[in-house]
Every structure is written in structure tokens, then in C-alpha cells.
Amino acid sequence: LKLTILGTGSATPSLIRHPSAQILSHENSIYLIDCGEGTQLQLLKHGIKISKLKYIFISHLHGDHYFGLIGLISSLNLARRRESLTVFGPKGLDEILTIQLKYSDTQLHFKLDFVSIDTNTTNSILETSTLKVTTIPLKHRIPCSGFLFETKRAVRNIIKSKIPIGISHLEIIQLKNGEDVYFSDGKIKYKMKQMTFIKHDIQKYAYCSDTIYDEKIIEQIRNVDLLYHEATFKNDLVERAHTTYHSTAEQAAIIAQKAEVTKLLIGHFSSRYHDLSENLQEALPFFNNTEIALEGNEYEI
Ligand SMILES: [Zn+2]
Ligand SMILES: [Zn+2]
Numbered sequence: 001l002k003l004t005i006l007g008t009g010s011a012t013p014s015l016i017r018h019p020s021a022q023i024l025s026h027e028n029s030i031y032l033i034d035c036g037e038g039t040q041l042q043l044l045k046h047g048i049k050i051s052k053l054k055y056i057f058i059s060h061l062h063g064d065h066y067f068g069l070i071g072l073i074s075s076l077n078l079a080r081r082r083e084s085l086t087v088f089g090p091k092g093l094d095e096i097l098t099i100q101l102k103y104s105d106t107q108l109h110f111k112l113d114f115v116s117i118d119t120n121t122t123n124s125i126l127e128t129s130t131l132k133v134t135t136i137p138l139k140h141r142i143p144c145s146g147f148l149f150e151t152k153r154a155v156r157n158i159i160k161s162k163i164p165i166g167i168s169h170l171e172i173i174q175l176k177n178g179e180d181v182y183f184s185d186g187k188i189k190y191k192m193k194q195m196t197f198i199k200h201d202i203q204k205y206a207y208c209s210d211t212i213y214d215e216k217i218i219e220q221i222r223n224v225d226l227l228y229h230e231a232t233f234k235n236d237l238v239e240r241a242h243t244t245y246h247s248t249a250e251q252a253a254i255i256a257q258k259a260e261v262t263k264l265l266i267g268h269f270s271s272r273y274h275d276l277s278e279n280l281q282e283a284l285p286f287f288n289n290t291e292i293a294l295e296g297n298e299y300e301i
Pocket of ligand 2: 210
């Protein structure tokens with residue numbers, strides 16, 4: 001599971017940051033989370049193949065989270081896409097897209113499915129053989145939802161007590177790959193089924209943007225491997241964060257600490273901040289494993 005950050009800005013345009021967008025990659029599929037203006041250019045710039053894109057998740061209908069969507073859909077159409085595309089988003093987004101396509105007289109060559117999400121409750125919205133997506137109700141000025149991504153990977157492990165003396169590294173790898181090990185005369189040496197067990201390795205990523213400081217999300221994001229939490233403001237504007245339903249870097253770090261996550265990425269920065277080192281400094285005392293989300297950076301989960 002790998003996350004690529006494409007945009008870390010908030011609503012006011014900035015020359016140094018793009019509006020919200022991220023790509024989650026997993027087993028040859030990519031998932032787009034939010035699609036601010038210019039996202040398709042960011043995808044091009046960072047060499048991401050949009051042909052692999054099947055699902056898009058839009059958190060809410062403030063423009064900095066979806067104004068890039070019609071551009072991206074139109075470009076996919078120009079590129080003669082044939083595979084269907086599913087967009088998850090709050091009620092109203094389907095109407096907006098339909099009107100944009102209608103008045104530009106655009107006939108899509110592919111099936112565009114829209115799934116309306118209920119932003120008030122936690123819902124499982126997608127489950128494939130390897131990935132599960134659940135909504136995280138967020139508190140913002142308009143209906144808003146975060147997303148929890150969980151992937152399951154079956155890993156074969158060796159039963160430690162059964163490791164015989166003299167087994168080679170290569171033989172261990174063979175067993176872990178699910179193969180029996182044979183002597184050169186063809187007789188069986190080690191039976192994979194007797195020496196290994198399957199363990200399900202689960203990775204979790206939570207995306208929470210935009211939101212006021214809200215402890216209600218803590219239980220749902222407890223122990224995730226990576227949390228992206230918005231941190232629009234610094235402490236000097238904590239009042240403004242409250243009235244605009246946004247968070248500060250310190251508040252994001254407190255949520256990460258209380259939810260005992262492994263790592264925190266902060267983003268969705270106000271355009272008034274150029275150097276973000278102070279924003280990071282305000283978060284670190286509350287949650288040490290915090291990083292500023294950087295556009296173009298990849299984060300392994
Ligand atoms: Zn925003
Ligand atoms: Zn917003």
C-alpha cells in the first residue's frame with residue numbers, strides 16, 4: 001500500500017501548493033482521494049498512469065476537493081477510456097457532473113457510476129478481494145466524510161518450533177513461497193503445509209480532511225498505520241480554525257496521539273504559510289512521528 005501526495009493546499013490558491021488530491025496504490029490498482037483543481041496535471045507530472053484508476057473518493061463539495069474532477073473525466077474520455085469508473089461522493093455531485101457533461105454535449109465512452117455517501121454515519125462503501133473502504137463521518141461546514149482504507153495480505157510464515165537444524169536460507173524462502181522442498185533424488189525433504197501457517201497482514205490508512213477538532217473519529221481510526229489529518233492553521237489562529245470548522249497542527253497531533261496511530265501526515269495548509277517548519281514544531285510535542293505531507297512524495301504504508 002503506497003500513498004502519493006498530489007496536493008496539500010487549502011481553498012485559497014497558492015503558487016507553492018496544489019489543492020487536495022492523493023493517490024493510493026495497491027496491487028496494480030490506484031485509488032484517487034479528492035480531486036482539487038489541476039489534479040490531472042499533477043498526475044501527469046508525477047507519472048501516474050490514470051488508465052489504472054477505477055475508483056475516486058470525494059470527501060465533500062468545497063471546490064478545493066473536487067474542482068478537478070470534470071477535467072479529469074473529460075481527459076479520460078479524450079483518451080478513449082472504455083472501463084467503467086466509480087465516483088463516491090456526497091449527494092449533489094452526480095447532479096453537478098451530469099449538468100457539466102450535458103451542456104458541453106459530452107458523450108462518455110465509458111460507464112460513469114456515482115455512489116452517494118451518507119456523511120453522517122460510518123458505512124462500508126467498497127470491498128474488493130484485497131481492499132475495504134469505510135467512510136469516516138467528519139464535522140465540517142458542509143457534509144463531509146473521511147475514508148478508512150484497509151488492505152489484507154496473506155503472508156505465509158514459518159512455524160519457528162519446526163525449523164530443523166541445517167535448513168538453508170533458500171529452503172526457507174521456498175517454504176514461505178508455498179512450495180515443498182525436495183532432495184535432489186526427488187524425495188520430499190520439507191512439507192510446506194507442516195512447517196508454515198498463513199497470517200493476515202492488515203494495513204490501514206485513514207484520510208481525514210476537512211474537519212474541526214473532533215474526538216468522535218478516534219475510535220474508528222485507532223491504531224491505523226498512517227493518518228492524514230488536515231492542519232489548516234497554526235495555534236495563532238485556533239479561533240479561526242474553530243469558526244471555519246478546520247483544525248490546527250497541534251489538534252491533528254492530539255488526535256493522532258489519542259488514536260495511537262503509527263504515523264501522522266499533516267496537510268491542507270492555509271496559503272498564508274510558506275515555510276511549514278513552525279506548523280510541524282507545534283505538532284511534534286503531542287505526536288512525535290509527525291511529518292509535513294509533501295507533494296510528489298511517496299509514503300509506504
Ligand atoms: Zn478544503
Ligand atoms: Zn472544506
